[in-house]
Amino acid sequence: MRALRWTILLGLAVFCVAAVTTWAVAKPQDLALLKQLYAPKEGTDLAKANCLACHSKMPPTKTDLNPYGKDLQKAAAGRPVDEKAFRAIEKLDSDGDGISNLDELKAGTLPGDPKSKPKR
Numbered sequence: 001m002r003a004l005r006w007t008i009l010l011g012l013a014v015f016c017v018a019a020v021t022t023w024a025v026a027k028p029q030d031l032a033l034l035k036q037l038y039a040p041k042e043g044t045d046l047a048k049a050n051c052l053a054c055h056s057k058m059p060p061t062k063t064d065l066n067p068y069g070k071d072l073q074k075a076a077a078g079r080p081v082d083e084k085a086f087r088a089i090e091k092l093d094s095d096g097d098g099i100s101n102l103d104e105l106k107a108g109t110l111p112g113d114p115k116s117k118p119k120r
């Protein structure tokens with residue numbers, strides 16, 4: 001009886017670690033892809049934002065996406081985020097600040113935060 005209880009507890013612990021690890025590993029890939037595609041210059045809002053390029057707070061969770069993160073999630077349509085999803089929302093202005101996502105990404109500002117936009 002005691003051994004069974006320990007087995008169940010151990011199984012639960014392994015499951016929790018696996019779930020957390022999967023989540024923690026999946027998203028930095030999206031960030032790595034964003035940096036690979038748009039190569040933000042050091043010191044820009046985008047380079048400093050990391051998770052906050054798509055999330056509205058730290059630590060990031062699945063549901064706290066900013067407007068750009070939401071559009072990206074929509075474009076990925078349930079599949080892992082890929083280059084196609086990033087390209088599909090380049091022409092949008094997710095944060096509604098009047099500057100397209102692509103222009104913001106090229107300028108190193110945040111396409112999901114209207115307070116961060118290129119100076120004109």
Ligand SMILES: [Ca+2]
Binds near residue numbers: 100111
């Ligand atoms: Ca914008």
